[in-house]
Amino acid sequence: QKEVEQDPGPLSVPEGAIVSLNCTYSNSAFQYFMWYRQYSRKGPELLMYTYSSGNKEDGRFTAQVDKSSKYISLFIRDSQPSDSATYLCAMIGGSQGNLIFGKGTKLSVKP
Amino acid sequence: DTAVSQTPKYLVTQMGNDKSIKCEQNLGHDTMYWYKQDSKKFLKIMFSYNNKELIINETVPNRFSPKSPDKAHLNLHINSLELGDSAVYFCASSQDDQGYEQYFGPGTRLTVT
Numbered sequence: 264q265k266e267v268e269q270d271p272g273p274l275s276v277p278e279g280a281i282v283s284l285n286c287t288y289s290n291s292a293f294q295y296f297m298w299y300r301q302y303s304r305k306g307p308e309l310l311m312y313t314y315s316s317g318n319k320e321d322g323r324f325t326a327q328v329d330k331s332s333k334y335i336s337l338f339i340r341d342s343q344p345s346d347s348a349t350y351l352c353a354m355i356g357g358s359q360g361n362l363i364f365g366k367g368t369k370l371s372v373k374p
Numbered sequence: 375d376t377a378v379s380q381t382p383k384y385l386v387t388q389m390g391n392d393k394s395i396k397c398e399q400n401l402g403h404d405t406m407y408w409y410k411q412d413s414k415k416f417l418k419i420m421f422s423y424n425n426k427e428l429i430i431n432e433t434v435p436n437r438f439s440p441k442s443p444d445k446a447h448l449n450l451h452i453n454s455l456e457l458g459d460s461a462v463y464f465c466a467s468s469q470d471d472q473g474y475e476q477y478f479g480p481g482t483r484l485t486v487t
Contacts, residue, residue: 295474306464306478361430364417
């Protein structure tokens with residue numbers, strides 16, 4: 264079993280839809296959970312990070328962590344065409360700073 | 375000003391050559407990283423440096439050697455390039471070695487022919 268599993272999609276939604284992106288993981292030692300956005304041919308951009316379980320909201324974006332289920336989610340409200348990108352979940356692994364990434368979900372928001 | 379910059383942006387070279395990729399960050403961060411993103415877009419850490427000292431060295435071939443002349447720079451030198459080294463290489467930095475808030479550069483697209 265891979266340490267971090269993420270459905271690669273692609274996921275296509277109409278503008279204004281609520282988008283739900285998810286990752287599961289196997290290592291119960293993970294404490295920090297990150298979501299990155301990567302536009303085509305660009306570097307990953309940190310959207311938000313969460314420590315341990317709970318929710319965190321930033322504008323249209325909400326991150327949720329359920330450590331008991333080893334499941335994290337990113338919700339995007341009122342999705343826009345500019346949200347079209349690949350979304351990568353990441354977690355801190357055994358070594359400090361050793362980010363373990365999911366494979367990314369490619370999202371397309373249609374006008 | 376670009377926070378994390380890399381040069382070159384594109385690099386096309388032949389098998390067997392030696393090449394270097396440079397990275398600079400102007401964020402005042404203590405820790406810098408190199409990641410490799412393969413053709414399937416999977417992003418994996420290669421190295422990490424904290425205050426010019428190596429703190430992560432994942433299982434990468436020893437043809438890859440990181441060098442950090444100061445904490446704002448982390449270069450990646452690759453010897454005897456192979457076809458399988460073709461990928462996008464990203465540099466990143468974070469305030470400290472906890473690494474949960476990493477900022478990435480734009481990437482260097484390496485093609486080995």
